[in-house]
Amino acid sequence: MSKIVDLRYGTRRSSELSKRSAEVFAEAEEHPITVTRRDGEALVLMSQREADGRARLLELAAQLITVATDHQGTLAERMAKVFPWMLALSVADREACAREILDAARASFATEQPHLALTELTSWKETAAAVAAGLSNTDLQWYDDPHLVERP
Template identity: 60%
Template sequence: MSMSSTVPERSEFRSSDLSRSSPAVFAAASDHPIRVTRRDGEPLVLMSESRDRARRRLLELAAQLIAAATDSEGTLSDRLVKVLPWMEALSDGDRADCAEELLSAARASFSTNQPHLAVATLTSWEETAAAIAAGLHTEPVEWLEEDEPVERP
């Protein structure tokens, strides 16, 4: 629900609403998972594919974190490298930071039911590792002066 809206977001619809007012049902499902009740069966949950993908990715990450946490050899970052091999591209310090950030983001995602927190952190670190592996970390960085205006493209 947006901050300016006074109408509560609807999270449950009847199956008949799919044919009678499908735009409202689909709009709600695009925004958040909704429950569709049926007289002849168990209720269904309707959500966007991207939300479902994020939930699946969060469960994959949970399995990887559990595998690393239950291993008894080496540091947590060493154990995570076994299940997330792209971490090999990171320095030892970055591996430790990555492990800590992944655990924190996963805890936040599970406790708030917001998969994007952990998925975004995972993606960010994975893309950083890919850039390092591609040699992009050796390129010199050219910083702009703080008060130097930049033209729009």
């Protein structure tokens, strides 16, 4: 059986894992590590954060495929079916949201960096929540100079 090792990961032999586990674990917290074995298939050691990010990115990919295969409505309308929180945004913001999430997802898939798409998705979702809570209609007054306030 031929062994394929992904060169994007750091590579360690299984013997290194047993002899220098602290060092290998520290490296795995930074990026995935391929652990090669003489008697079996290579394994990948990664942080839970990394694994969760990849799982969330795959979930987003499935949702975007659903959007792509629906042929009724604009991109923003199709995405609002999958992400109903988008309905709290204005029509213009829904269109911007759809484009920006799709662009960030493409960048994530191309670079294998899940945080690009997940951060964009989370930012827009939180914006929609703030709009739904009425925070978008507030006129803010910014102070140029510091103001003292009483302690609560």
